[in-house]
Amino acid sequence: MGMTLTQKIIAAHCGRKRIKAGEIVMANVDMVMGNDITSPIAIREFEKNGFIDVFNRNKVSLVMDHFTPNKDIKAAEQCKTVRCFARDYRILHFYDVGKVGIEHALLPEKGLVGSGDLVIGADSHTCTYGAMGAFSTGAGSTDMAYAMATGQVWLKVPVAIRFLLKNKPSKWVSGKDVILHIIGMIGVSGARYRSMEFCGNGVSSLSMDDRFCIANMAIEAGAKNGIFEADEKTEEYEQAKRKRTMRYTADEDAEYEKTYEIDLSKIRPTVACPHSPDNTRAVEEAGDIPIDQVVIGSCTNGRLEDLANAAMVMNGRKVSKYCRTIIIPATQKIYLEALEMGFITTFIEAGCAVSTPTCGPCLGGHMGILAKGERAASTTNRNFVGRMGHPESEVYLVSPAVAAATAIAGKLVSPEQLGGF
């Protein structure tokens, strides 16, 4: 029996020709990452257990993106711990205010992760790099400490579910709608412990930004990872960013627990309603929902194409008077590119606030917290109770195009419903 794409990558990183689902293996990591919330615990565990150096200072990334620019004294103290560690252990890939981006947009942009890599990160959305054909998965701070010390991680080899994507998405439909549709279909534990392997003729119609978004939200279906095979688009993306990458493909006779066929052309702009990412429906069927705040950003949808889609909708228009709209480009490079292309001007003239890169409101940290009874439409990735603020606030997860249309209308609408294009 052949191996799935994920199994191939894991096998290659533990020096084995063949591995089976369910086995526990010890794999070598190409990169281990943490942020300002998860790294302090990892650092404490690392130092408490007497490790005196990281296994490879080129294979550790520390990204200060969650509560930065520091939102209070405690957040500052947490960052200080990481700042000192980065300096003391001469960590090459340390990113702080002014140079930082949201981790899962930053690492691919900097060429720190690539096709064929095995990456663990102390953040659940580490699965994002599967878009490039890497095996990447979220883990905890202790895993991060162990990997920093030894360069290894223990993994249980997953079974895979295959998603055969067919045809092309229609206008205004992007990676976010595709993954929300899938999560709505299979549920928040529909891929629990599985690899979600995306293939089929529809993949070539998805941009890298679409694929990052889809892989990013694999965790919301409970998956261990989400992954696409690398193709020409991947190669084009990686050019000039990376010297060396590996390409893997699933074996012809790989076994999948299930195969789902997804017709991309039939997917409508989709919303995940409170309080679960699997509570989905077409935006047009969601009813009349006034919105108090719109957030466009995050590791899910803060990339250039996302901003381009939002700017296309907002061009020449103003956001609704009582709808606060916050735009957060995911990295400084994206911010600059958006400036050059006039998107930032469009956003500010429309009445939006534009922020330095930060995870901020996505997890209810800062830069846009909700009061009791408020509702947000957001391009982020989770909407559990209290996710963006008060336990009695609500979050609706949408694509950037829908978020932008919603900001203009002051209520949840798709670009088609908004009209005027």
Added chain:
Amino acid sequence: MLYGNNIDTDVIIPARYLNTSDPKELAAHCMEDLDKTFASRVKPGDILMAGTNFGCGSSREHAPMAIKASGIACVVAIDFARIFYRNAINIGLPILECADAVKECREGDQLDIDFNKGTIYNVTQGKTYQTFPFPPFLQNIIQAGGLMQAAKKTKPEGRV
């Protein structure tokens, strides 16, 4: 202490408390957005029981830390979300998957758990449940008290 399905990490420990990793502080806010009485009701040795997909959501290790620091001796669920599962093992928080036990136990029941064998004995109802114990590799980690402790035992290089 009995809860339902899909208990996510945002209710186990909300993000507004993630600017600390002090176990006592985390314990004080454990389960706050779901059950405000949890932190005051929980006693050392209590068992937390829940439905499917316990701990879904974020990778924050603060979640199993908060539960462990609050005095919970073991979490028994129908099944666990994968990052929570590995985090619990890595910090030495005993967890077991046993659907039958979760379905039949009631809040307040006295339980006797043999973690190594995977046996749960409901003293109050006089019922025994058997589940799969962990494979040796993971038993090793849990017995050592966590991943780093197990690492110290087997990898002398790298220590001061």
